[in-house]
Amino acid sequence: MKVPALIAAALLLLLPAALTQNFDPAPIQIVVKNSFLEEEPLAFNSHVAHKGILLGAMRTLMDSDTNFKFTYIEDPNYGPYLESINGLAGKDADQTYWELLVMKPDGAITRPDVGIGCYIPSANEKIIFNFTKWTKSKTMP
Ligand code: B12
Known part of the structure; x- marks a missing residue:
């Protein structure tokens, strides 16, 4: 077999792996918690686009569920700063x-x-x- 034919054969072998890669939206849960209150946190099921940012998943959720609303302000250096959720805003005074925490599937909590x-x-x-x-x-x- 000539070299180009070999390369073509190798590509054909790799193609099924590429096609079976999962580009579906990933399911995530969004939990809203007020550390000053005893009340039960709110929990929402949402999804994020393949390799998509959290802000996208928050927008999708806000568009589909009236119980989740948020606002953010654009920081010139660091981008979107989460200002309020469901009308409750952080206050410098x-x-x-609103702190961002992440619980991994194994239960470990990280602070991005x-x-x-x-x-x-x-x-x-x-x-x-x-x-x-x-x-x-x-x-x-
Ligand atoms: C103080 C501080 C905070 C304070 C700000 C309170 C205040 N009003 O002063 C608090 C505790 C609220 C905070 C929160 C967060 N912070 Co902060 N913060 C800092 C810190 C230590 C100093 C900022 C500062 O005072 N600069 C001096 C002033 C004069 O400049 P300034 O431009 O006006 O500062 C403003 C911005 O920095 C903004 N800000 C602070 N943190 C963040 C984070 C994000 C994502 C955005 C968009 C803006 C922002 O608030 C400052 C005051 O208005 C920096 C690290 C550093 N040494 O720079 C990290 C830093 C900016 N924070 C960071 C992060 C990640 C966060 C959080 C996302 C952490 C989390 N997982 O919850 C949250 C933001 C969550 C949200 N609601 O969106 C990162 C940002 C990196 C990045 N590329 O996104 C930094 C660089 C620290 C790091 N990890 O290295 N932060």
Whole structure:
């Protein structure tokens, strides 16, 4: 067999693997929690586009469920800053904000070092929006 024919044969062998890759939207859960209240957190099922950003999944959810509303402001350096959820906004005077946490399928909770415009959720993650306070020193809580 000549070299081009060999390459073509190799590509044909690789094609089924490429076609069976999963580009479907990934299911995620979005949880809204107020750390100052005893009340049960709100939980929503949503999905994120293949390799899509969290902000996209939040928009999809807001468009389909009237119980989830959010606003954000555009920071010149870091992009979208989550300002409010369901009418409750973080306030500098009270040092409150919406913290972004992620629970992995194994139960481990992480605090992403990027915001909603950069974070790319993986399938079956639980995205937790936690209304909380930052510390006086202005270092990250
Ligand atoms: C203080 C601080 C905060 C405070 C801001 C409170 C305040 N009003 O002062 C609080 C605790 C609220 C905060 C929150 C978060 N932060 Co912060 N924060 C900082 C820190 C330590 C200093 C910022 C500062 O005061 N700069 C000086 C002032 C004069 O400049 P400024 O431009 O006006 O600062 C504003 C922006 O930085 C903005 N801001 C702060 N954090 C974030 C995060 C995002 C995603 C956005 C869009 C804006 C933003 O708030 C500041 C005050 O208005 C920086 C690290 C650093 N040393 O720069 C991280 C930093 C900016 N934060 C970061 C992150 C990831 C977050 C969170 C997403 C963490 C989380 N998982 O919850 C959240 C934001 C969640 C949301 N609601 O969208 C990252 C951003 C990286 C990135 N490329 O996205 C940084 C760089 C830290 C890091 N990991 O290295 N943060």
